[in-house]
Amino acid sequence: MTTPVTIVGAGLGGLTLARVLHVHGIPATIYEADPSAETRTQGGQLDIHEHDGQRALEDAGLIDAFRAIIHEGGAASRVLDQHGTVLLAQPDDGRRPEVLRGDLRRILLDSLPAETIRWSKKLTGVVPLGDHRHELRFADGSTLITSLLVGADGAWSKVRPLLSAAKPDYVGTTFIETYLHDADERHTAAAEAVGGGALFALAPGQGIFAHREAGRVLHAYVALNRSAEWIAGIDFMDAAVATARIAAEFNGWAPALTALITDGEIPPVPRMIHTLPNDHRWDRVPGVTLLGDAAHLAPPAGEGANLAMFDGAELGKAIAAHPGDIEAALTVYEAALFPRSASAAAGAHLILKLCLGDSAPFGLVDFFNGALEG
Numbered sequence: 001m002t003t004p005v006t007i008v009g010a011g012l013g014g015l016t017l018a019r020v021l022h023v024h025g026i027p028a029t030i031y032e033a034d035p036s037a038e039t040r041t042q043g044g045q046l047d048i049h050e051h052d053g054q055r056a057l058e059d060a061g062l063i064d065a066f067r068a069i070i071h072e073g074g075a076a077s078r079v080l081d082q083h084g085t086v087l088l089a090q091p092d093d094g095r096r097p098e099v100l101r102g103d104l105r106r107i108l109l110d111s112l113p114a115e116t117i118r119w120s121k122k123l124t125g126v127v128p129l130g131d132h133r134h135e136l137r138f139a140d141g142s143t144l145i146t147s148l149l150v151g152a153d154g155a156w157s158k159v160r161p162l163l164s165a166a167k168p169d170y171v172g173t174t175f176i177e178t179y180l181h182d183a184d185e186r187h188t189a190a191a192e193a194v195g196g197g198a199l200f201a202l203a204p205g206q207g208i209f210a211h212r213e214a215g216r217v218l219h220a221y222v223a224l225n226r227s228a229e230w231i232a233g234i235d236f237m238d239a240a241v242a243t244a245r246i247a248a249e250f251n252g253w254a255p256a257l258t259a260l261i262t263d264g265e266i267p268p269v270p271r272m273i274h275t276l277p278n279d280h281r282w283d284r285v286p287g288v289t290l291l292g293d294a295a296h297l298a299p300p301a302g303e304g305a306n307l308a309m310f311d312g313a314e315l316g317k318a319i320a321a322h323p324g325d326i327e328a329a330l331t332v333y334e335a336a337l338f339p340r341s342a343s344a345a346a347g348a349h350l351i352l353k354l355c356l357g358d359s360a361p362f363g364l365v366d367f368f369n370g371a372l373e374g
Contacts, residue, residue: 013308014152020316053306074098076197084254132287157294168274178264191316201359296341
């Protein structure tokens with residue numbers, strides 16, 4: 001008899017784990033802090049890779065549902081300099097199809113029995129009880145004892161301290177998120193600059209990343225290499241002041257690019273980039289493990305969601321392959337997790353450096369053209 005699995009976090013990784021376990025007839029319950037699936041937006045577009053994200057969806061029996069939500073042409077990409085000159089344009093070759101994170105999460109949610117997820121369960125702490133057992137304590141005052149706990153609770157995981165003393169560190173880069181709606185009618189110059197897929201407009205220390213999403217939406221992340229103190233000095237509660245302060249850092253850039261900052265239709269939202277060490281790992285602790293950002297938080301480079309889903313699928317399959325021997329399952333899972341995570345994290349840091357380092361934008365062009373290895 002396989003031990004029921006307790007999962008903290010209803011992100012893509014936790015949901016994939018629950019779905020793969022469900023396919024194998026293994027009971028699992030997810031505890032999620034949000035009150036419902038509709039509580040907050042789920043971010044932008046994701047490119048789902050053949051070797052990890054798509055494999056996880058195959059294991060979950062959801063590859064056909066995934067194909068039905070693909071944004072055709074969304075994986076096209078172009079690299080521009082700060083003057084708007086196109087340095088590289090690549091078409092969508094179909095290998096890494098794009099989907100909205102919210103749509104992907106929805107097909108995972110719909111694939112699970114309704115009772116799988118317990119909403120409004122914000123974890124405040126976990127206490128080891130010995131004999132593989134842990135007590136979960138929630139903000140509503142309730143508690144739960146489990147013999148198999150999986151932390152899928154993201155960057156600031158409450159489960160991670162059971163395994164590791166590592167904490168996320170700020171890497172010196174912040175992304176400021178903006179949205180432009182009805183782009184082809186209302187923001188024609190910006191829409192033309194972005195094109196049909198992803199835009200990388202780059203210079204050393206700063207850049208604008210944008211994506212055309214379904215519904216004529218341009219979703220942008222304005223990147224700056226700045227200290228935490230510099231970011232803290234901006235009053236993001238005052239949208240006009242914050243927008244003007246960020247736009248001032250892009251003085252001299254092409255107006256079609258700076259429109260992605262100044263014409264944003266929501267207040268700008270700062271996303272400070274934190275990471276765990278590339279080689280983050282832990283000694284085996286009975287009855288508990290991690291997946292996704294809780295295990296291997298890295299800079300955003302297109303791998304995070306894919307790895308989280310792959311982690312979930314691999315863990316689910318390991319549990320199914322070792323009925324009655326959870327420690328063997330977790331040992332097998334972590335033995336593959338650690339080198340996979342370290343390699344992906346190193347690659348993500350390289351991409352961030354190519355985008356915003358001294359070689360920008362030409363380092364990224366060379367990378368896309370295959371002139372660089374890694």
